[in-house]
Amino acid sequence: MRIATYNVEWFAGLFDDRDRLRDDDGWSGRWNVTRAQQIAALGHVFRAMDADAIMVIEAPDAGRKHSAVVALENFAARFDLRARAAVMGFVNDTQQEIALLFDPDVMMASHDPQGQETSAKGARGAPRFDGILRIDLDIDATEDKVVFSKPPLELAVQTRSGFAFRMIGAHLKSKAPHGARDDAHAMQIAIANRRKQLAQAVWLRGRIDTHVSLQTPLMVLGDLNDGPGLDAFEDLFGRSSVEIILGSEGDHPLYDPHAARALGQRLGAMPTTSRFWISQEKRFLQALLDYIMVCPTLRNKSPAWRIWHPLDDPACWGDAGLREALVTASDHFPVTLDIDV
Template structure:
């Protein structure tokens, strides 16, 4: 079967207040891309991907009127996708939810959050607070997820049970900084918070593995070795913390082993200054050791780096119009 993770930039902007897909010439949230262009590009990408389940990062909004599940099911219906069922966990206030779309003939999924919401000193439920001393001042700080990870109990048609976690860790960008010193303070504070979130996430993974569960972590960790100049202050990236010694993702492992030279990338951003693009490895599918015996094969659907994508000009164009991230898929016999 094929599982995938995909960060869809400003997916929420493609739906009206009743969660109907908007396909017109109005601008989407993407630069110089209309809603029709982005929606149609996404339809092509999801059709080509043909996954049994896709973890959507930055899924459409859930709010007073809008509903993520309804929007995603409307999207799947519009493009006749077999992933026509959707599920999400705790809503957030960022208009960027985490949700899974899946083929109900192949997969069943249930939101199954773990941990106590109050007073759990080890790994509380992801919609609550995590207490940790972030700056070694003997005072506990309270950390919250702006986008609580999605914890699912998943079962495949073959009967395999998975603990699947969708995650989108906080970006380290120093938004709101008015000068260089303020930007530095915000960047360091944001990195501390992100590393705390990674520790929280890793503790949940440890709990599942200790109970003998098959674990799959999917999503955008917004971090990687060597991604910014503040990493040396803390010793490890959040990717290294979450990966630990037992989870495996070949792209993450390769990047960690090769600090210099080429390594895989899953995102491509236009830089604010100049006429260049920044490429980064941000999106991952990490699996527990027991899943390594099920012939896993990873693929980044990069329009320039993946030979099969490059050979299909329509797919290349769709990938570039659809999002600033590219899907990552995992083919695995489960």
């Protein structure tokens, strides 16, 4: 079985008010890429992956006016994908949902949130992801209230063979210091936002501990927007979100080989899953942001990871059409896991 995670930049902008693809020459959200070009590129990438399930990060908008499920299923129908059924969880207000596209002939997946519901007062520990977490962020003996701008998607999954496991799709993000009065104020806001992101990682880790301690097979997929050497706050906080979510050997650890490689070295080439243009420096920045982390039970089922990086993966580089599609489709590249379940 092949499972993927893929952050699709400005996916919501490719659909009209009725959740149909806007396959035209208007500009997409990507620089110098039309909607038709991005749609064609995405179709090429999804068909090349041929995954049984894809955790779509930054999925189309959902709410009163839009349905991410309908939009994704329309996209799947347009390109005749096997992964043609969609499921999502709690709606957010960022126009960047988290949803799963899957092949209903191979598996069934349903939204199955865990943890207690909270009131406006919040709760400690690991409440339901659409609730409020009470946690002391800055060790001042006063609890802060933390929410997810994009609540993780918790899924109960069962394969056709009867194997049951859990998926959690996540998109953690530290907000930019908007509204800063000066550089010092910007730094203050940025540090506070990073504390909130780390608190979200602690919250997610609490849910992971519950599942793995019960020996429930679990994988965590998505864009964590954090990792070793990624920014100036690493020394300040000691651990990244990635390290918190992975856990330690005595703490129900998860495993991702790309994260393990990056954490194990500070110099030399590292795997990357994204490529961003830095206009001020006139160059591209590459970073490892996207992961598929598995528990020990799943690690024993012959997993094989792959980053579909058009410049680093020989098969992607050797296929000119796929190489161009990967660059055109998004600023992130898919990560896949082939596993015997």
